[in-house]
Amino acid sequence: MEGPTGPTARPFVESGDRAPVGLSVKGRYRIVRELGAGAFGSVCLAEDEATGHPVAIRFLPRALSGASDATQAVQRMGRAIVAASTAHPALVRVLEFGEAENGRAFVAMELVEGRRLSEMLSAGKPLDVDVALRLALDLGGAVESLHNLGVVHGALRPGNVMVLEDGRVKLMDVELAGLRDAPAMESILAAESPAEYLSPEQIRRAPVTEKTDIYAFGVVLYEMLCGVPPFQAPTREAILTKHLTETLVPVRRRRRGVPASVESAVALALYKQPELRPLMQDVLNRLWAEANGPATRWKRPAAIAAGAALAASVVMLVAWVLFAQHVPAPRPLAQPAEQAPVSALPRSSAPPTEPGTAPVVGPLAPAVGPATPAAVPSPAVRATPPTTAPPASRPPRAERRDQPLERPAASSDAEADDPGAIIDWLLSRSSARGR
Secondary structure, eight states: OOBTTBSOOOOSOOGGGOOOTTOEETTTEEEEEEEEEETTEEEEEEEETTTOOEEEEEEOOGGGGGOHHHHHHHHHHHHHHHHHTTSOTTBOOEEEEEEOTTSOEEEEEEOOOSEEHHHHTTTSOOOOHHHHHHHHHHHHHHHHHHHHTTOOOOOOSGGGEEEOTTSOEEEOOGGGTTGGGSGGGHHHHHHHSOGGGOOHHHHTTOOOOHHHHHHHHHHHHHHHHHSSOSOOOSSHHHHHHHHHHOOOOOHHHHOTTSOHHHHHHHHHHTOSSGGGSOOHHHHHHHHHHHHHSSSOGGGHHHHHHHHHHHHHHHHHHHHHHHHHHHSOOOOOOOOOOOOOOOSOOOOOOSOOOOTTOOOOOOTTSOOOSSOOOOOOOOTTSOOOOOOOOOOTTSOOOOOOTTSOOOOOOOSSHHHHTOHHHHHHHHHHHHHHHHO
């Protein structure tokens, strides 16, 4: 009975296809051990004796040697794949296509070690959104580089994606891109590929194009974001039927934290009709804008809170400035007037003044300590003429005429009211300055 993928294909790898340990291939690659085997041959760890570096060697199935279309596909695509594998750092580099001494066709390629994406998703838990976007951008860039060179991968799935220790991505099985075009490989490819990642056109046996890789890329991204592939069922046939007929469950219905633009990119990549799917460049542009935008949607609440705090700070600053402009400046304290040196003031032998009485201080008194408001002169003190010019030891300066002259402290209460004492003191100052 035939299913959607046709009759079950027999495996290409048989017991005689195993590569013996120690075999030297082309006098350069020495087989160390076998890493695994599948429908497209066995993969071995080998040492490149020319460089001393470890490499991976894939021995293609012996049955392909009898298929002329497969042999022609290998010869036709070999050089193109070697060149295409160097177009992006996320592609496993293919070193050489050739034929071993025992007649087996082989491919030498870069050896990559890490963790397969299928292992990271095996627990059914989604990846962080930012991690999923970063991996998707690297993986999509590798696929886009193949498309730009006219190469279709044709088997994009988590099992073919290796995540290295530093977080970089490597897309594997690039060396098989040419073999998938061979008619003899169609049934083998349909039986080997997991049903969850097959496109509707692959299920219908339609030609494989770039849009086939777009669909598989959408499935992988959906699984990274939601933890499960978009279509699941107990049997392979049921899964394939869902790919053909069932409507996709939106990403945000399974996980609300995914940005709407990312959900839209996944939905476009998973259109049933290949002609309606966008190119890889358009899908990557949507993902890149979301991953590198100034305010990504899943970080927007923090950005809004920070903006509100900044706005409140600006309002407070403006209010403080406006308030400061309307507050009157404090009046400056009275500064002591610059005084001329007094050569000699008459000292009084009288005892100090009684408590409660303040001596009359004039502008010629030497300033001691901090400036204090000038004392109001007693009504008994009458106005006196201005003083003469200061001594020649200082540059002349203008004297203020509206300030009273200092008088010596009174020796007694009677002397304080005697005008003659003031006149005597003025005459003594005048004669001293004349000298």
